Structures are given as C-alpha cells and as structure tokens.
Amino acid sequence: AAKGAGRGKHCFYEPSMHSEASDRQVLENDLRQAIDKGELWVAYQPIVSAAGEDVCGFEALVRWNHPLRGRISPDKFIPLAEECGLIGRIGTWVLETALEEAAKWPDNVRIAVNLSPIQFNDPGIVDIVSNALNKTGVRSSRLELEITEGVFLAEGETTDDTFARLKDLGVRLALDDFGTGYSSLGYLKKAPFDKIKIDQSFVRGAASKTSRNSAIIRAIVTLAESLDMDTCAEGVETHDDLHLIRELGCSHIQGYIFGKPVEGEDARGIANSSRVEAEGFQCVREPRQ
Ligand code: C2E
Ligand code: MG
Ligand code: MG
Numbered sequence: 369a370a371k372g373a374g375r376g377k378h379c380f381y382e383p384s385m386h387s388e389a390s391d392r393q394v395l396e397n398d399l400r401q402a403i404d405k406g407e408l409w410v411a412y413q414p415i416v417s418a419a420g421e422d423v424c425g426f427e428a429l430v431r432w433n434h435p436l437r438g439r440i441s442p443d444k445f446i447p448l449a450e451e452c453g454l455i456g457r458i459g460t461w462v463l464e465t466a467l468e469e470a471a472k473w474p475d476n477v478r479i480a481v482n483l484s485p486i487q488f489n490d491p492g493i494v495d496i497v498s499n500a501l502n503k504t505g506v507r508s509s510r511l512e513l514e515i516t517e518g519v520f521l522a523e524g525e526t527t528d529d530t531f532a533r534l535k536d537l538g539v540r541l542a543l544d545d546f547g548t549g550y551s552s553l554g555y556l557k558k559a560p561f562d563k564i565k566i567d568q569s570f571v572r573g574a575a576s577k578t579s580r581n582s583a584i585i586r587a588i589v590t591l592a593e594s595l596d597m598d599t600c601a602e603g604v605e606t607h608d609d610l611h612l613i614r615e616l617g618c619s620h621i622q623g624y625i626f627g628k629p630v631e632g633e634d635a636r637g638i639a640n641s642s643r644v645e646a647e648g649f650q651c652v653r654e655p656r657q
C-alpha cells in the first residue's frame with residue numbers, strides 16, 4: 369500500500385476492520401440502493417449456432433459497479449439478493465431491461481434471462497414475464513428463461529403449474545449448469561425444457577483433459593436429442609475445445625471464443641451483423657471496468 373495512504377483513517381470498507389456480518393450488512397444496504405442509483409447494468413454474451421458462426425441470441429448477465437469496491441461478481445451479489453429479499457426486484461429489472469434491448473435486435477435473435485429459483489417459485493412470476501413481454505413488444509418465443517435445478521428443491525405444485533403456464537405463454541425454457549446438481553436426469557422428465565446448457569466444468573479444457581469429459585458431453589447431447597432438446601456448451605474458450613464441441617454435436621455454443629459479455633450498444637452491433645468469429649482468447653478474464 370502507498371505510504372501514508374489512508375493511514376490512521378477509518379476505512380469503512382476494509383474487511384479486516386469489520387466482522388463479516390457487518391460487512392455483509394453494508395453490502396446489503398448498498399445493493400438495496402444499487403438499482404435506483406444506476407449501479408446495476410446488464411451485459412449480453414452471444415450464443416452462437418454450433419454449425420456456423422451465426423448469432424442465435426444473447427444471454428443477459430447482470431453487472432454491479434460498486435462505487436467503492438468496483439465490479440462485484442453476480443456469483444457474490446445474486447446469492448445475497450436471494451437471501452435478503454431483493455432478488456425479485458433485481459430480477460424483474462433485469463428481465464425488463466434485457467427485453468427492451470432485445471426489442472432493438474433483428475426479430476430472429478433470442479434473449480436468454482436467468483431466473484433465480486426464488487423468482488421462479490414466486491406465484492406472480494408468470495404475470496411478471498407476461499407483463500414484461502407486453503411492455504416491450506418482444507415475441508414470447510424469443511425469450512428463453514434459464515433456470516437451474518434449484519427450482520426443484522423448493523418444489524410444490526406451483527412448480528409444475530408454472531412450467532405449464534410459461535409454456536402456454538410461448539417462452540422457451542433452458543436448464544442451466546446441467547450436470548452440477550443432484551439427480552439431474554430426474555428433472556429432465558419433469559419439465560418441458562427446450563434446451564440443456566452443459567456446465568462449463570465439463571466444457572472448459574475438455575479437449576486437453578481425459579476423454580471422460582467428451583464422453584459425458586456426448587452422452588448429454590444424445591440424451592437431449594432424443595428428448596428433442598437443444599444443447600448449449602458453455603465456457604468454450606479455445607479452438608481445440610470448439611473443434612471438439614462441434615464434433616460432439618452440441619447445437620449451440622457460448623464462450624469467450626465467440627465473445628465476452630458486452631454492453632447493450634455493442635450487443636446491438638453484433639446482433640445486426642449476425643455473425644461472430646472464433647477468436648481463441650488468450651486472456652480468459654472479462655475486462656474489469
Ligand atoms: P450462468 O447463468 O451459468 O452464466 C454463465 C457465466 O459464465 C457468466 O458469468 C459468463 O460471463 C461466464 N462465461 C461465459 N463464457 C465463458 C468462458 O468462455 N469462460 C469463462 N471463464 N466464463 C464464461 P457471470 O456473468 O459472472 O455470471 C455468473 C452467474 O451469476 C451466472 O451463471 C448466473 O448463475 C448468475 N447470474 C448472472 N446474471 C444473473 C441474473 O440476471 N439473474 C440471476 N438470477 N442470476 C444471474
Ligand atoms: Mg445462465
Ligand atoms: Mg450456466
């Protein structure tokens with residue numbers, strides 16, 4: 369640390385000075401205000417057809433630029449939002465923001481939005497989704513909702529009903545992070561998924577690892593095909609992995625090799641040109657603002 373910088377000054381955000389609990393409390397209060405203060409924004413990452421390099425859609429990924437702490441990962445603040453009752457508000461804001469953006473893209477480009485299990489199990493979710501579609505004028509079949517196996521853990525009869533009502537609305541459903549949870553296979557028969565997103569832990573570096581990863585991916589693709597579902601391989605970064613994923617027959621690819629999450633304006637440019645090229649990123653980290 370720079371000599372004298374902050375010495376003797378009380379630094380509110382220095383974690384070592386605070387108990388974990390009060391640090392969390394501070395972050396929670398900050399998050400509560402983040403939407404109104406315009407600190408949250410949505411980034412969009414292209415999802416590409418495996419056969420060509422056509423952009424089929426984008427996944428909306430929420431971002432938080434904290435005024436003092438810089439960029440905070442959604443892996444950190446989404447769980448916080450879930451615990452402190454903010455996920456509904458943030459989730460609805462992401463959904464509406466993403467649909468507003470998608471309304472500016474060519475009509476065949478989809479938008480994928482992540483839904484927390486808490487949002488999904490909210491009895492009002494179908495109305496929230498339907499209102500957001502009406503408000504933005506986006507065709508329901510352009511919206512893909514990404515959910516994880518977590519939705520089944522709090523299962524009640526609402527879950528089945530929600531699946532049916534969302535399908536009636538015409539939106540698509542994707543099972544995210546497939547392969548990482550418990551008894552994934554059981555969930556596949558319970559819900560009318562349109563797509564399986566194969567978790568990055570199977571995909572990244574698959575070409576250089578043992579053949580186990582490719583055997584697992586191949587099995588998931590075969591399973592998905594016989595259930596009439598698409599497959600998206602997440603986390604493809606290198607040409608070797610891209611080559612392997614294509615060979616294994618996944619229908620869609622998402623990963624840094626085709627593009628990192630970008631701001632709305634840049635996504636719009638990509639959506640209009642409708643093609644991206646495989647670049648094979650050396651730097652595997654998303655740039656920090
Ligand atoms: P996810 O839904 O599985 O999203 C994919 C994550 O993988 C994103 O991380 C994306 O930036 C990252 N990724 C994509 N391709 C690559 C790659 O080639 N290499 C590497 N290293 N990473 C790649 P991100 O944006 O940090 O989001 C993390 C998680 O946070 C998401 O995982 C999702 O579970 C959650 N999340 C993000 N936005 C939202 C949201 O709006 N609502 C909810 N409920 N959860 C969200
Ligand atoms: Mg996702
Ligand atoms: Mg995922």
Ligand code: MG
Pocket residue numbers: 545
């Ligand atoms: Mg994930």
